[in-house]
Amino acid sequence: MAPTELHTRITGVPPVPAPSESSAPAAAPKTATLLEAQNVHRILGSGDTSTDILKGVNLSVHPGEYVSIVGASGSGKSTLLYLLGGLDRPSRQTAAGQPFTPPSRILIEGQDTATLNDTQLALVRNAKAGFVFQFHYLLKEFTAQENVALPMLKLAKLSKSQIMDRAATLLKRFGLGDKLKRRANRLSGGEQQRVAIARALANEPAVILADEPTGNLDRKNSELVADIFQQLASAGQTLIMVTHDPAFAHRARRIITMEDGNIIADTQTTPAP
Ligand SMILES: Nc1ncnc2c1ncn2[C@@H]1O[C@H](COP(=O)(O)OP(=O)(O)OP(=O)(O)O)[C@@H](O)[C@H]1O
Numbered sequence: 001m002a003p004t005e006l007h008t009r010i011t012g013v014p015p016v017p018a019p020s021e022s023s024a025p026a027a028a029p030k031t032a033t034l035l036e037a038q039n040v041h042r043i044l045g046s047g048d049t050s051t052d053i054l055k056g057v058n059l060s061v062h063p064g065e066y067v068s069i070v071g072a073s074g075s076g077k078s079t080l081l082y083l084l085g086g087l088d089r090p091s092r093q094t095a096a097g098q099p100f101t102p103p104s105r106i107l108i109e110g111q112d113t114a115t116l117n118d119t120q121l122a123l124v125r126n127a128k129a130g131f132v133f134q135f136h137y138l139l140k141e142f143t144a145q146e147n148v149a150l151p152m153l154k155l156a157k158l159s160k161s162q163i164m165d166r167a168a169t170l171l172k173r174f175g176l177g178d179k180l181k182r183r184a185n186r187l188s189g190g191e192q193q194r195v196a197i198a199r200a201l202a203n204e205p206a207v208i209l210a211d212e213p214t215g216n217l218d219r220k221n222s223e224l225v226a227d228i229f230q231q232l233a234s235a236g237q238t239l240i241m242v243t244h245d246p247a248f249a250h251r252a253r254r255i256i257t258m259e260d261g262n263i264i265a266d267t268q269t270t271p272a273p
């Protein structure tokens with residue numbers, strides 16, 4: 001299937017036109033791996049009180065994978081997810097100041113995030129990753145449509161009217177066609193989470209990263225979100241989600257289990273009949 005068609009299937013709207021060559025950032029080396037964690041450590045605190053909350057995690061995620069991350073509270077799931085999405089950076093050195101061997105690093109489409117300054121990393125993140133959190137973090141005084149428009153305005157690839165149209169189309173796809181102009185704080189929790197998913201898809205991200213996206217929802221709305229993720233995955237969208245809900249976790253095709261800052265299992269699931 002052509003990428004354009006694939007995108008239209010995922011989001012129900014045509015893709016954003018490619019940027020002109022002059023405005024395109026320097027291309028990262030071509031790689032089949034979308035996200036890679038290599039010996040990733042994350043040390044918090046300093047000196048005697050420092051703790052290594054990720055203890056050398058190795059993980060590769062390829063385009064089109066649907067991955068869930070499970071494990072006990074405090075095992076490092078959110079920390080790993082934020083590192084994969086470039087919201088945080090891995091520690092490069094031990095608490096004693098020695099570099100890790102092999103180097104502790106995250107690669108996004110083959111590019112080591114350590115080679116990017118904070119502004120460049122933020123640009124990569126906005127273009128490549130869409131985030132969905134347990135708490136939606138919508139701007140409550142803004143309408144549903146404005147909230148979905150914001151990442152596109154930041155990316156500045158489309159005109160204002162194209163952006164508002166695309167935001168409307170995404171919201172309609174998730175059953176919110178009649179709530180476009182509704183302020184976010186006047187939507188129900190389930191509706192707010194669907195707006196957050198539409199916002200995460202706004203810039204056609206290479207990957208959706210979700211941290212307990214159903215953690216704050218009732219059963220019916222959780223099912224709705226799980227169904228949306230399933231549809232996105234079926235259409236080829238790469239998804240990585242952290243969840244405490246075993247049924248939701250098992251809808252992914254790959255389940256990663258964490259314990260005490262390590263990956264202790266990484267299994268492919270058998271799809272439900
Ligand atoms: N800013 C911080 N300062 C100190 N410790 C932290 C900080 N953030 C996280 N931690 C610790 O790091 C460990 C991993 O945290 P993380 O949030 O990644 O766990 P988690 O697996 O997502 O847990 P949960 O399921 O409860 O969300 C925990 O022991 C936590 O207490």
Ligand SMILES: [Mg+2]
Nearest residue numbers: 077078079211
């Ligand atoms: Mg967490």
